[in-house]
Amino acid sequence: GAVVSQHPSRVICKSGTSVKIECRSLDFQATTMFWYRQFPKKSLMLMATSNEGSKATYEQGVEKDKFLINHASLTLSTLTVTSAHPEDSSFYICSARGAASNQPQHFGDGTRLSIL
């Protein structure tokens, strides 16, 4: 149980393109979803937290107009990287958890984004 599906797994695109990444909880209702980015050999960095039906909460230093997050249902959250530039190249990972207390986060497989 607790499967999270993330697509696409890899994106290579030109500078200026907007890229949409989907994160789905397949067998549970994800009341809260999280978006992380990770640079090579570095720690996970939380970008934002989203609750179903409400606006995402962004961490300090993360531009909300650059990284658009939508959590429209209990099983789907999307991250759109708008007008991507080479410095946005990174490994983006989503996670999800249910509503019960003391629940772990379950991770998608991640999306490797390369902006040329």
Next chain:
Amino acid sequence: QKEVEQNSGPLSVPEGAIASLNCTYSDRGSQSFFWYRQYSGKSPELIMSIYSNGDKEDGRFTAQLNKASQYVSLLIRDSQPSDSATYLCAAPGDSNYQLIWGAGTKLIIKP
């Protein structure tokens, strides 16, 4: 500011031995703790959750929690080269079901 601390390693252990990974946390009120494994280039996967003082065993993995001393550990018995990965410790954050992550300990199992 809540914190979770881990030794970044690398921790090198011979195949077949016990690997011991440690983590300390700052918030005495934390109730739940999680160990994740992350292979290079992959996303983290949940290994163990622990909520009560003492030991919790799952196959070759044992999580240990000592709330009085504010540490949580992960033991891996009969270590295999496939256990080589970075192990992340996590505890609840301030709000919104966030987790506070340790920096991760890189474990290398030598054949």
